[in-house]
Amino acid sequence: MAAHVLEVKRKLDERYLARQRWARAAWVYGAMLALAVFFIGPFYVAYLGSLKDNPLEWPFRYSFAQTQPKNWSAAWRLGQLGAGNPWTGGFAPGANIPFQVSYFVEDGQEPQTPVVTVPTRRAGAGLGAIFDEVQAAQYARVSAVQEVGRRSAVVGGQPGQIITYSFTITYEGQGPRAARLPLDIEAPRGQVYYSATLDPNRLERRGRVASWDSAAPGFLGYTFRNYVRVFNEARDPNTGASFFLRWTLNTFLVCVAVVLTTLLFASLAGYALARMYFPGKNYLFAFVVFTMTVPAQAIFISNYLVLRDLGLLGSLWGMVVWSAVGAGAVFIMKQFFESIPREIEEAALIDGASPITTFFRIIIPMATPALGALTILTFQGMWNEFFKAAVVLSGQQANYTLPLGLSFFRSAYGVAGDWGLMLASAFLSMIPIIILFVVFQRYFVEGVSTSALKG
Amino acid sequence: MLRSQRIEALYALLFLAPFLIHLGVFFVFAFARTLGFSFTDKTLIGQSYQIVGFANYVQLFQDPRFIAALTHSVSFMLIVTTLQTFLALSMAAILNQRLRGITFFRTVYYIPSVLSSAAVTVIAIWFFQKTGFLNTFVGWIGSVAPVLLAFLAIFVLAQALQVGWERMRGLPVTFTDPALATISLAVGLALTWLLAALGVVVPREAQPPEFTWLTNSDRFLGVPIPLWSIIMLNTFTTIPTLMLIFLAGLQDIPKSIYEAAAIDGASPLQQFFSVTVPMLRPVTFLVITLSLIGTLQMFDQVALMGDAAPLDSIIVLAYYVYNNVFSGEGRVGLASAAAIILAALTFAIVLLQRALGISEKAH
CATH class of the missing domain: 1.10.3720.10 (MetI-like)
Structure with a gap:
């Protein structure tokens, strides 16, 4: 009888100790994971920042245009269409780039066709600004903007319509290859940018103006835009070398x-x-x-x-x-x-x-x-x-x-x-x-x- | 001296020659010359100079910027050493386990120490911007504080109830019992989720950040806020190195001592203070010395901050020396005097370590 009780007690003790061991290991692993987040987390968020168009944006977003696979494939395809280069894109003779953009218009307002321009834009504010680069604006021809669809939708609690427009940008004849194809789309007051073939780099004036650094960026040129800029923009003023x-x-x-x-x-x-x-x-x-x-x-x-x-x-x-x-x-x-x-x-x-x-x-x-x-x-x-x-x-x-x-x-x-x-x-x-x-x-x-x- | 011995000495000299020449020119001569310059009014551009005695040293202590640099250096050294020794030791104690995958974690923790101070400082300056990630994170903590506090309260309550129950049953469990804490964690998470879903505790609205780290002219504990930013940065990047040194020391402590303490009924915390801390004293000593000397040399972070923060709020001795040589006419005499004071502080620490080290052995 006594031996039986001891046996049971020993088994209980063993189970108790095993439970303790497992729980302690779990807490230690949890602590190690927390420490790993502490040491690596700052670098991870800074890396996210380095992909953004504005790393100092507030509130901080963990998911944004550059992290979305939809934009990766669009950037890849547009880069190929623009200069036959899916990685870093560009704008070369023979380019024919179809582009779509959608605007939201509240009920009771008459939708109007937005204005599409390929602006002349200098690269960056720092060292790159002193170099003359081939401007796509000189060679790009934007087709007429056509409405291709409209559907009703509720955005931000407001009933209205989403209107999709389509246009193409072409490079006809011969000429030099431009590294970028900047694009601005401006809609009249009351219309708000909703979506596009490729998410824009900037939205200005309460979502009326959408602006792209390049409408044919290529995968790297869009996702790792800042990384490509490190090589392209910061060049020696005397030799032009990176x-x-x-x-x-x-x-x-x-x-x-x-x-x-x-x-x-x-x-x-x-x-x-x-x-x-x-x-x-x-x-x-x-x-x-x-x-x-x-x-x-x-x-x-x-x-x-x-x-x-x-x-x-x-x-x-x-x-x-x-x-x-x-x-x-x-x-x-x-x-x-x-x-x-x-x-x-x-x-x-x-x-x-x-x-x-x-x-x-x-x-x-x-x-x-x-x-x-x-x-x-x-x-x-x-x-x-x-x-x-x-x-x-x-x-x-x-x-x-x-x-x-x-x-x-x-x-x-x-x-x-x-x-x-x-x-x-x-x-x-x-x-x-x-x-x-x-x-x-x-x-x-x-x-x-x-x-x-x-x- | 035998002939063979003389030949061996000659060979030794030959082998040592490149190193000795380098040491002679870039250390011995450099040090002697710096000491010499500190008693002259030499400038970087001027050709001739005169001996001015201790005038440079007197001038230093009348320069408010030097006084600022000196106080910054000393407070930086003391704060960072305290913080990183304490944190590195606690982390090493957590990591000193024989668990699968521990090597991987150790490697990961070491990354901040491997990267260049320049790259890490650039990232840190972004981190400390007004809308940078640090303020974002602090704001997030502030906004979810009600939820976090509710979770903590439930967790502690659940743990207390369980421990009380077990003790009533006559089991001698400690308050930090890991198995019960796991249950408390699950209870805490579930209840907090329920309360949040029911809308009893809701996170507050995050406010746009107001606090600036690098352009702040306020002081905390007498140290400018921008310097606190560098303190945080430096502590973060040096903890891993010190932690690894502590770990190597911890693994030299025989397991049997812990087992004996556990049999005597010492809790993990008691084991830490009664076994680990005394056994680690020599390693702690080494870590503190390394840390004191290392923090006194801090230069890169201040230089890279540049105009991101007002110079007078982050200047330290090493940067004071550099700045005096490479700005204006280049006051080499004055800078040398400051360099000698920097070296003297280092010597003082080394000598203190030696003195205490001997008494350590005598005990």
Whole structure:
């Protein structure tokens, strides 16, 4: 009897404990999910903002024209009709673009045909404004606007009619290709825009005027309009080359050069500190660790003057020379070399190989894991380096790296409040690091925790 | 010294040469020269300069902008370090579980720390605009506050009832019992939904945002609002790194200590304060030092803010130095003096850490 009761109690306890375990796991997963939203959410909403025509709109919408599949397919089709280019669209000879737009008219008002124009419009408020671009307005011919249907409907509690109009825009004869086909449709007072083949970029004057940046945008040109603008609008006034592409290339060059110098110099110095005997070694190492704590901002003045005397200001080489090898990299390599067994190199040294041969033939091949981690950490550090770029490259826009370029965009487009372009350029500049992070995340995460704890 | 030893020392010198030359020019020489400049009236464009003794230091402390930069730097350092140490430790404690998929979450949390400060700051400036997402979110919380409060009240009530019931039955459950909390959560959600559907609690109408973060001249706790924005931004981007360091430390604490504490009847919260916090003291120490040094160097966010916020409300020491060199005639002497003060603050922190670190070992 007593044994039976104990048995039941034990089973109950087990069930109770299992229930506790499951519930606790569920709460922990919930907390982790909440944290993930906390860390990723801001980037997600900013990404939504970067797709919008007006990222500062209020109230904030999570679903808008650029996120709707209906507009994606329409933009794709219109881009193909406009210039045979479904991705970025355009307006080329031979284009024949049918377009429909619907207006709502309250009962008791006489509907009137809206006015369709292809306006002359300059690109953006910032850097792009100084360039002459081919204006579609010179070549586009808009057909007569015809009513193709009407149906009664109730919109906003008001009974009335929805009237659909149709027209075509054509490019007859020969001529240059225009990058965009701006379109304005203006209806008389009392009529309110209801829908169109493609949702407009802006609605003005209480929904009477609908305005498109391009009626033949292509999929990317519509959905990722701000991203395309980063490449098209921000161009060097002297050469006409895209700033953003140039900056990306610059950043890559600096990163690759610094990674190479760091790998070579840091592994040499790290090996000497880890394995060779010379007087004052421990003092030197303590000093190296100490230099890691001193901020670059406290000692950059002399470095600036040194680079000026070398004629490297405004040049990417200035960045490379200043960042050629860091104390942190030497520290990582020293820690690594101390962790590998000594016997292999001793065998080589006994065989009469010089330290240089031993280092390059035997040590370096063994150090590939550490060199890989160092490559990634150095690359990431340089890709994000802002301070040194701000000191060395100031004023030479063609030689900027991406972080400095973003700062330049912020001041150039910030005045006009062109947040679409600024957010898009910020996201574009992150892509390489995100790819690097996704592929080599182990190095990032482990690198931080282990190197910090050992230090 | 033996001949072989001398040869080895020569080789070591050869191996170290590139690094030592770089360190010599860009650190030792740079530091000595900055110290030297700080006692002169050198400018960036002028050719000749004179020794002026401590005049630059005296002038610094008469410059209201420098005083602002110094107080901003110190308050920024203290606030951010406190916030991020506390938050990073709490998050690491939550994450220190052996659950499936935890690696994925850790990787995800690390993303804000990997991205460039420039890109993140641009995004943050958008976030802090008047109609940016932060105000949108705050407004949303304000408008759904009645629903949220109703939910919380029902949740706590349901939990209290259940715990009371179980205790009456003689079961020693704690108030934070996870299984009961799950039931309370379901009850809370269902009842809140019912109340909302019946129209008993309704969200309020969202109002257009009025509060400005970056162009605000008000202060909160003596710190300008725009600087608070940077504090929030910096805390957000550095928490993940510190959290990972804490996690590595947490995993070194033997599980047996927790088991012993659990057998003695310690609740998770008691375990946290009586086991985790003392065992983590060396790691906490390291995190605080890293954080103090790192926050003192903060430059990028201020430089990128540019004209988005008034300079005098966000200026910090590092930017003060930069700004003095690269604006006007380039007052290198004055900027060097400020740089030396920045370096001295860093040294003070390192020395303090050393001093406390030794006493830590002695205990």
